[in-house]
Amino acid sequence: MHARNSAPLGAGFRTLWTASAISTIGDGITLAAGPMLVASLTRDPVPVAIAVFCQQAPWLLFGLISGVYVDRVDRRRLIVAVNLARAAALAALAAAAASNAVNLLLIYAVFFTLGTADTLADNAGGALIPAIVAKDRLAEANARLSLTFNIGNQFLAKPLGAWLFALAVGAPFATDALTFAVAAALIATLRPIQATAKPAVAAVRTRLRTDVTTGARWLAHHRVLLTLSLSMGIGNIAFCAAFAVFVLYVRGRLGVTGLGYGVLLTTFAIGGTLGTVSVRHLKQRVRASTLLRVGLFIEAFTHAALAATTHVWIAACVLVLFGIHTMVWGSVASTLYQQRVPDELRGRVGSVRLLLDLGGAAIGTLAGGLIAQSVGLTTPFWIAAAVMLVVAVCAWKPLGPARIQ
Template identity: 60%
Template sequence: MHASMSARLGADFSKLWTASAVSNIGDGITMAAGPLLVASLTADPALVAGAAFAQQLPWLLFALVSGAYVDRLDRRKLIVAVNLLRGLVLGALAVSVATGTTGIPVIYLAFFLLGVGETLADTASAALLPAIVPPERLASANARLMATFTLVNQFLAKPLGAGLFAVSAALPFGVDAVSFAVAAALVATVRPVPAQPYERVPGGLRAEIVAGVRWLWGHRLMRTLALSMGLANVVFCAAFAVFVLYARRQLGLFEIGYGVLLTTFGVGGLVGTGVAVRLQARFGAVALLRAGLLVEAGTHATLAATTEPLVAAAVLVVFGVHTMVWGVIAATLRQRVVPSGLLGRVGSVNALFDVGGAAVGSLLGGLLAGAWTITTPYWVAAVVVAAIAVAAWRPLAQADAI
């Protein structure tokens, strides 16, 4: 089955997909080992959380700039160069850990540089995909990439990262460095594609970024998708920033139960990537996008109301399916409708909405739960997403025409 899928998507996609799988293994390993490394040096929760923030911060600072450079430069070569540089950063971190010379500032710097590279490589990969996959196969390609991320990064790599750290604190970072080198070598074998049409705008980089923002804002469907995802991400992250406390106080679950509940997202995500293309063929993009907003509002309301772990687990599986189906459709629509020379900049605006929403939501969730009850963020999320569904209902009707 995988062989026939690869044949339909092409040899170059297979190389890009394999590179993504390899680098996702490394990413997941580092995501698990990074907090363990910081925790081995300090017991301060703020410092431990700071490592994750250091890797997210570049998305807030550089997402739009990175998008402009993705449109200016050869995307294939950019991915190769960035992966090699990320490998060097991780190799240096591994040496620092192995020699006992690392410290919190060194770790933060390494994670910040990895985040900067991520803004470039992730944006470039999404923009490169339409150049190597036929338009009618984009949904299948996006679904396969998302399925690989869910399986490899969320399920397999994180336990592996913790296990490698137990063997040697430096080992997971060394393995991740090798993964980036391998990914770079794979992408380097992708056939060069014609340079994307790119018109420099008078006024330099800032004007080029503004051109991308204006294009997105002027396209009703793309604007609706970006705003819907961004606002929904604010309230989603507000609710799930206190998820560990919700599981304990509302559902009566502790460490093991909480861990099992977390896996329901991944289970639903895997199912979602497997059925996204077939569901779109059967029901159309409009129906699925609209239904997804209703599912999201219903998920938050159900979690706020229930005290039954099995009910919460079931609704989270459905929510996981929705997130992947929505993600596949939104990414495919963007790749089909946005001009090639603007894909990097428009994609970076979407990423800024997503990450910015996550950052704002994470802060908001703690404030809401602290001021009222642990379920308040979930009730607020249900109301906000319902309002998003009402506002987005008519603009989403354009999706089936693309």
């Protein structure tokens, strides 16, 4: 058993990992430079919020439909096509920015395109992993991808995006376009160790509504995965409701501004890094059900602690703990989905999961701002703590059978 666990993840995973690392850095660059581009055109907070929502809205509009096509077509080719589309959209934005022809409508259109592409690529990428990684190595593969995201997107890309924007307005978006083009070329060379679509299934063209509901019905009858999906969805509503006003909370509650705010954000990334490097050892020593159950209580504690404290060092320690939890919990949850969902349903079931997850984020973001505006900055954190405590208690028994094979 030890020899098998120490075996390499394989050339296919290395290719996927490299492509993910490159595009993750590009994503982070645009994540940093996009708001700066909007702010260079207007100081009104509403257009800035609309730009963010344009990238989130496709999950509410197309999330379930995208899952159908992830199961109907070759997932590798789908990711290649989507990455090329993202590269083209970003190249257009870079050219417009470089020639001083950019406007809000173009930014909204590009961000909406990127969000729509995400509904396909994120789902297809998660469904593709079990085709190139052995079942008993999935947790390690997911942890490595999470670590890459944490380092590339959180540590490296954001300051790089700001620096590129200062250097030339179109430079961040041209760089991101290049990363997607390179990622597409790498994914095109993948040769999965098992088929990613069953020919008999792919040949059958049922009604779109039937395909959409098939994934939802399958998930509804799988108690552990349904509990995970609902917990993640409700957790994201609570989290985004609280953290939608985090920059104002840090300034008004903790008295931190400027560089201190940026340093505080990195504590979350530090925790995420610690979580991703430790998940394999935790998985071998602690039951998946225990990691999931304890994680939900950690979320409740995080929100309550942030609501109660006025000391920045306490907040920093809490965020490190929360960062560890999110990466461990996410890796365990992803592995359970990949091991238990049949290959021919991974796209449709994954789309339901992502709809609850990212749709919850959009709802929470809107709700958090309204709550904070009406009743104070700490109220969203107290509400989030109460909600997650209820979720943790309700999910305790259903998560009991959770086991990683």
